[in-house]
Amino acid sequence: MSRWERFWFSPVSVSTLAVLRIVFGVVMLAWAAALAPNALRFFSSSGVLPHHPASGTRWGLLAWFGSDTAVVGVMVLLFVSAALLIVGYRTRIAAVAAWVALISLTRRDPFVFNSGDALLRNIALFLALAPSGEALSLDRWRRDRAGFWGFPARAPWAMRLIQIQVSMVYLFTVWAKARGDRWFAGTAVSESLRVHDLVRFPIPDALTNSVLLANLLTYGTLVVELSLAIFIWNRRWRPWVIAAGIALHGFIELTFALGFFSTVMIASYVAFVPEDAMEGFLGRIRTRMRRSRFATIKRIAEAGDASSTIPWPAPAAQRAV
Numbered sequence: 001m002s003r004w005e006r007f008w009f010s011p012v013s014v015s016t017l018a019v020l021r022i023v024f025g026v027v028m029l030a031w032a033a034a035l036a037p038n039a040l041r042f043f044s045s046s047g048v049l050p051h052h053p054a055s056g057t058r059w060g061l062l063a064w065f066g067s068d069t070a071v072v073g074v075m076v077l078l079f080v081s082a083a084l085l086i087v088g089y090r091t092r093i094a095a096v097a098a099w100v101a102l103i104s105l106t107r108r109d110p111f112v113f114n115s116g117d118a119l120l121r122n123i124a125l126f127l128a129l130a131p132s133g134e135a136l137s138l139d140r141w142r143r144d145r146a147g148f149w150g151f152p153a154r155a156p157w158a159m160r161l162i163q164i165q166v167s168m169v170y171l172f173t174v175w176a177k178a179r180g181d182r183w184f185a186g187t188a189v190s191e192s193l194r195v196h197d198l199v200r201f202p203i204p205d206a207l208t209n210s211v212l213l214a215n216l217l218t219y220g221t222l223v224v225e226l227s228l229a230i231f232i233w234n235r236r237w238r239p240w241v242i243a244a245g246i247a248l249h250g251f252i253e254l255t256f257a258l259g260f261f262s263t264v265m266i267a268s269y270v271a272f273v274p275e276d277a278m279e280g281f282l283g284r285i286r287t288r289m290r291r292s293r294f295a296t297i298k299r300i301a302e303a304g305d306a307s308s309t310i311p312w313p314a315p316a317a318q319r320a321v
Contacts, residue, residue, distance in 0.1 A: 011153035025085030088137020095128035116261030130158030190214035
């Protein structure tokens with residue numbers, strides 16, 4: 001019980017959470033920019049899906065308001081909330097707004113999205129539950145400019161939900177694949193590479209017809225995904241399985257046209273960066289910002305140098321927690 005309590009509620013630095021908020025804000029902004037040119041084609045009453053799907057939940061703004069103006073309004077809401085998440089202004093409200101916009105779009109036309117988009121939507125909700133505006137944010141700057149570069153300790157239960165979500169994505173992916181025949185036969189990846197409307201460029205027959213390469217890619221994918229589901233929780237193994245995950249999703253991004261799936265999965269690895277390592281990384285970023293030729297950047301980097309109540313870097317006792 002003490003380990004359970006410590007896992008969910010023992011306070012930790014919010015440094016990793018702050019960087020995760022910024023990263024996902026950038027991904028949301030890019031996601032919205034990629035979707036915007038086709039928004040009316042996908043979600044309006046004159047588009048490819050004139051009516052809200054009858055199956056599944058009808059929760060969402062576009063289920064209640066189906067006009068073109070509503071579609072544009074939801075897209076604007078997504079752009080604004082993503083930008084506010086990046087800078088950390090009214091962070092909790094911005095995260096809720098982003099989640100509402102994302103769920104409204106993904107429920108209105110689920111046929112144009114994949115699991116990466118669903119993960120982006122879910123993490124927006126978890127960021128709303130987390131104290132994600134406690135550091136590196138305009139909220140912190142307005143409240144306590146001297147402590148802008150400080151990372152107070154907070155209960156990590158919302159961050160744990162994000163980590164568990166990522167781990168479960170891989171676990172259930174392996175479970176779903178294990179119930180099929182092609183993954184056990186070692187041919188699944190090779191067959192996917194032959195789907196011409198899915199791949200980014202034609203794959204040479206010498207590669208898709210190679211039994212050895214097909215087996216290596218198929219079974220290797222299962223091993224990497226299962227390792228990410230389990231060993232990402234082990235700090236010693238974590239860098240290796242994350243590196244393997246980046247390689248896997250890099251291959252997927254290079255080969256298959258799957259939207260933001262790989263980008264979202266790689267971005268989600270930020271949640272597993274240990275807080276002490278993240279604070280060290282941010283310390284190096286701050287040092288470089290101090291040498292910047294731009295006055296605004298230097299001013300941000302020097303915030304709290306003389307009067308901050310939370311010294312930089314964090315005390316050893318806080319890093320240990």
